[in-house]
Amino acid sequence: xxxxxxxxxxxxxxxxxxxxxxxxxxxxxxxxxxxxxxxxxxxxxxxxxxxxxxxxxxxxxxxxxxxxxxxxxxxxxxxxxxxxxxxxxxxxxxxxxxxxxxxxxxxxxxxxxxxxxxxxxxxxxxxxxxxxxxxxxxxxxxxxxxxxxxxxxxxxxxxxxxxxx
Amino acid sequence: xxxxxxxxxxxxxxxxxxxxxxxxxxxxxxxxxxxxxxxxxxxxxxxxxxxxxxxxxxxxxxxxxxxxxxxxxxxxxxxxxxxxxxxxxxxxxxxxxxxxxxxxxxxxxxxxxxxxxxxxxxxxxxxxxxxxxxxxxxxxxxxxxxxxxxxxxxxxxxxxxxxxxxxxxxxxxxxxxxxxxxxxxxxxxxxxxxxxxxxxxxxxxxxxxxxxxxxxxxxxxxxxxxxxxxxxxxxxxxxxxxxxxxxxxxxxxxxxxxxxxxxxxxxxxxxxxxxxxxxxxxxxxxxxxxxxxxxxxxxxxxxxxxxxxxxxxxxxxxxxxxxxxxxxxxxxxxxxxxxxxxxxxxxxxxxxxxxxxxxxxxxxxxxxxxxxxxxxxxxxxxxxxxxxxxxxxxxxxxxxxxxxxxxxxxxxxxxxxxx
Numbered sequence: 001x002x003x004x005x006x007x008x009x010x011x012x013x014x015x016x017x018x019x020x021x022x023x024x025x026x027x028x029x030x031x032x033x034x035x036x037x038x039x040x041x042x043x044x045x046x047x048x049x050x051x052x053x054x055x056x057x058x059x060x061x062x063x064x065x066x067x068x069x070x071x072x073x074x075x076x077x078x079x080x081x082x083x084x085x086x087x088x089x090x091x092x093x094x095x096x097x098x099x100x101x102x103x104x105x106x107x108x109x110x111x112x113x114x115x116x117x118x119x120x121x122x123x124x125x126x127x128x129x130x131x132x133x134x135x136x137x138x139x140x141x142x143x144x145x146x147x148x149x150x151x152x153x154x155x156x157x158x159x160x161x162x163x164x165x
Numbered sequence: 166x167x168x169x170x171x172x173x174x175x176x177x178x179x180x181x182x183x184x185x186x187x188x189x190x191x192x193x194x195x196x197x198x199x200x201x202x203x204x205x206x207x208x209x210x211x212x213x214x215x216x217x218x219x220x221x222x223x224x225x226x227x228x229x230x231x232x233x234x235x236x237x238x239x240x241x242x243x244x245x246x247x248x249x250x251x252x253x254x255x256x257x258x259x260x261x262x263x264x265x266x267x268x269x270x271x272x273x274x275x276x277x278x279x280x281x282x283x284x285x286x287x288x289x290x291x292x293x294x295x296x297x298x299x300x301x302x303x304x305x306x307x308x309x310x311x312x313x314x315x316x317x318x319x320x321x322x323x324x325x326x327x328x329x330x331x332x333x334x335x336x337x338x339x340x341x342x343x344x345x346x347x348x349x350x351x352x353x354x355x356x357x358x359x360x361x362x363x364x365x366x367x368x369x370x371x372x373x374x375x376x377x378x379x380x381x382x383x384x385x386x387x388x389x390x391x392x393x394x395x396x397x398x399x400x401x402x403x404x405x406x407x408x409x410x411x412x413x414x415x416x417x418x419x420x421x422x423x424x425x426x427x428x429x430x431x432x433x434x435x436x437x438x439x440x441x442x443x444x445x446x447x448x449x450x451x452x453x454x455x456x457x458x459x460x461x462x463x464x465x466x467x468x469x470x471x472x473x474x475x476x477x478x479x480x481x482x483x484x485x486x487x488x489x490x491x492x493x494x495x496x497x498x499x500x501x502x503x504x505x506x507x508x509x510x511x512x513x514x515x516x517x518x519x520x521x522x523x524x525x526x527x528x529x530x531x532x533x534x535x536x537x538x539x540x541x542x543x544x545x546x547x548x549x550x551x552x553x554x555x556x557x558x559x560x561x562x563x564x565x566x567x568x569x570x571x572x573x574x575x576x577x578x579x580x581x582x583x584x
Contacts, residue, residue, distance in 0.1 A: 012353050012442060016550040021529040024202045025232070025239030027209055039552050059354035062387060063550060064529075065289040067206050067305035088358050088389055089289055093305030143189045143319065157214040157311045 001120055002080050002100075004052040008113035013040065013056055014063035015090065019072040021064075032068050033075020050077035053119065055111045057083065061090025070099040080119055082126060084108045095144060096153040102126065107135045167417035169325040170392040171360040174300035174414075178283050186324040186423075194224075195299075196278060197312045198286030200268055201229035201240065204247045206306035207287055211250075211313060219254050220316030226258040226277060227251050228268040231525045233261065236532035266497025266523040269293035269465035273377060274499050276406035280395030280414045285312050290465050290547065292388065295361075295380035296373060297403065298395030298414045303384060323360040323389045324423040326351070330367035332431030337581050339475070340375030341467060341545070341565040343367070344382045345436035346428055349446030357387035359423065362416060367430045368393060373402040374471040381466045382547050385443040435580060437543075438563035441551040449568055452578045459542040460491045460573035461554075462566050463521075464528045467545035468496025470503050472566040477509040479570035479581050480516040486576030491518040492527060492534045518573070530554045536561075543572045 017039035019032055026032065037044035054060075054073060060083040061069060070093050073081065080100045094101050100121045111117070115130040124137040140148065150156045166184055168176060176183045178192040197219075199207045204227055219225045227247055232240035244261060251259035258277060265271070269290050272278045280298035284291060287309040294301035304318070312318045328347055347361070361383050363376075371379075376393045383391025393399070395414040403411045435449040462468075462476050473495055485491040493513050495501040501523065504510050513520050527534030528546040536542055536555030541562065544554070549561035562578060571584035 014548075014550045016529070016548070016553050020552055021202075021231075021531055025237065025243060027206045039550075039557065042557070059357065059387060062353060063289065063548060065203065065287055065291075065303040065305055067203070067287075067307060070305075085354065085357065087354075087387060089303050089305060092308055096305060096307040141189070153307050153311050154210055154213045157216070157314055160315060161215060 001118060002051065002053065003118050005049065006053050006055045006111050006113060006115045006117050007048060008055045008111065009040065011057035012059045012062055015061060015066050015069045016063055018061065018069040019066065024066060024068055029071045029075040032072040033077070036072040036076035045076050048076050048078060052078055053117050054078050054081040055083070055108065056081065057108060058085050060086050062087035065089045067093045067097060070094040070097040074099050080121065082108065082111065095147065098152050102137045104135055104137050110135060167420045169360070169420045169422065170298070170362050170394065170414070170416045171300055171323055171325055171390055173416065174281055174283060175320060175322060177281060183322055186322050188322045189319055190322060191317055191319050192283055193317050194285050194312050195282035196224050196226055196284045197309060198226045198228065198268065198284065198288065198291060199306065199309050200231050200288055201233060201244050201247055202231045203287030203306045203309065205243045207310040207313065208246060208250045210307040210310035214310060214314055216314040219256070219313045222255045223257045225256055225313050226272065227256055227260070228265060228271060229261045230265060230267050231529065232531050233265065233524055234522060263498060267465045267468055267525055269381060270468055270496035270500065273297055274406060274497055276403065276408040279403045279408050279411045280399055285309060285318055289384045290381050292383045292390050293377050293381040293465060295383065295390050295392040296377035297399055298393055300390055300392065302390050321358070323358060325360045325362050326356055327422040327425040328361055328363050329425060329427045330363060330365035330430055331427060332367060332429050334367060334370055334430050335433065337435050337567055338430070338433045339565050340371055340378040342433055342436045343428060343430060344379040345438050345446045345563065346433060348382060348386045348444050350426060351386040353385060353442050353444045354387045356383065359388055361386070361388050361391040363393050372471060373398060374469040377469070378466055382443070385547060435565055435568045437568065437578065438549055440549055440560040440562065443547065443549060443563060449564065449578065449580050452562065453580065455541065455562070455578045457489060457543050457572055457577060458540040459534060459536060460489060460569045461527050461534055461542060461544040461546060462569050463494030463496055464525065464546040465496065466547045467566050468494060468500065470500050472545065473500065473504050473509050476566040476570040477512045479567050479584060480518065480574065481512050483516055483574045485517040485573045489573050489576050490534065491573035492521060493518045494521045494524060494526065497523050527554055543569050543578060545569050
């Protein structure tokens with residue numbers, strides 16, 4: 001169960017907004033986290049408390065393939081992103097990095113900036129405590145659930161290597 | 166089942182039967198690519214996977230093109246990680262020095278990608294190779310690490326949007342203008358999770374350079390891939406690049422498309438994508454007069470020899486406006502040398518342009534042309550997100566090379582016929 005305050009952003013938040021290219025000279029999660037969302041607004045990350053939840057409109061994470069984007073969010077202490085929809089590469093990357101994504105379409109209108117959320121990611125249920133609403137989402141496709149069950153792509157590949165060894 | 170180009174290529178690389186869109190298939194990959202920003206993370210994941218070797222040392226390609234020539238100590242350290250890995254794993258295709266160019270211009274030029282291939286790259290503009298009839302798509306570093314180890318990866322079979330290009334191309338209008346028009350119509354999320362397939366009579370008129378430019382920007386509509394059929398022109402290009410054994414490749418007659426959009430190319434004028442998204446597309450006439458501080462001509466979108474010729478034709482015998490920094494970056498050493506042979510570099514320098522080495526540099530606000538607050542640039546690159554080329558208070562306008570060159574002369578956005 002994840003509990004935290006919603007930080008709501010708009011549509012088409014691109015990877016240059018999530019982590020500008022000038023910060024891509026490191027692969028360190030903490031360091032990336034300190035500059036998270038600085039392409040949207042300088043010092044944006046200062047409002048985030050560990051465990052808070054990012055909420056976005058359409059096409060979150062569009063643009064570059066940089067895996068530094070989900071890492072920056074994780075480094076900032078954000079474990080879950082709820083959005084109308086996600087850009088494709090960002091979606092794959094987040095699964096691989098262990099950042100949880102919930103795609104909820106127009107239901108995202110039921111969440112405002114500052115709302116208190118409780119999220120059961122496994123069941124795909126989002127509770128908006130502030131508004132007294134519950135939002136249900138689509139379950140993760142079985143193939144991807146299999147990768148998640150193994151603990152992400154790194155472990156999935158590790159398993160496969162051990163099977164063939 | 167009759168297959169679209171995307172389905173057809175995926176089918177050739179899997180033992181599963183592709184029967185519908187949305188199906189998840191495990192495919193063997195032809196080439197796996199990463200660059201100086203994404204390879205270090207991929208190498209980290211590679212090591213965490215407990216892998217010792219890549220699946221095929223001839224099929225993993227590492228190109229250090231983003232912050233190179235290394236802009237600072239941190240980027241030099243990253244390149245060192247990539248170089249050490251390439252050495253330890255005996256990677257055949259490692260590029261860093263005088264043979265290095267912008268990856269998506271370099272790989273087609275030296276014949277490392279071709280029709281029917283599946284290419285996965287830790288770079289979103291990997292979709293460029295769709296211009297040669299390859300299924301090519303960007304992924305993140307860990308997905309790429311998995312592909313480096315296993316030689317395969319999973320795909321969700323994408324639905325395809327067919328883009329029919331009718332008419333004939335007017336003067337000053339090229340691949341860049343068509344793809345900006347497509348992105349303007351579809352929107353930046355219009356092709357999310359989908360493939361684009363280009364068709365219609367204009368395909369024959371498009372050079373391979375223009376097709377690569379168009380496929381390159383499929384991602385700016387959210388697309389997974391942007392595919393052209395491989396025709397006689399493609400095969401001639403691939404042969405000249407040193408490849409053998411390539412064959413023509415077309416979608417099956419009667420394949421199912423999710424939808425179709427039709428562009429009347431005869432009616433197009435040069436297009437400009439205004440800040441801060443690539444779908445904010447307007448005819449150049451509507452942007453005329455916007456004062457610029459910088460013009461960038463280069464990148465994986467428009468840094469090829471045809472683009473250089475197009476810019477040179479406009480700049481010849483003219484002068485860049487005093488207040489404009491016109492930065493021209495031929496995208497590969499091969500293109501650079503060709504510019505030298507054809508006298509294009511002299512034209513650029515006589516016009517007062519700055520000619521730099523092949524690098525992604527300014528496109529992503531890396532180096533070699535960063536914008537200050539309040540500055541505006543016109544660029545032949547692919548993204549105009551807020552802060553993309555520098556300060557959050559700067560602006561980027563995207564155009565074809567002729568428009569960028571004309572604007573550099575005029576000091577403001579300008580139609581090339583009016584510079």
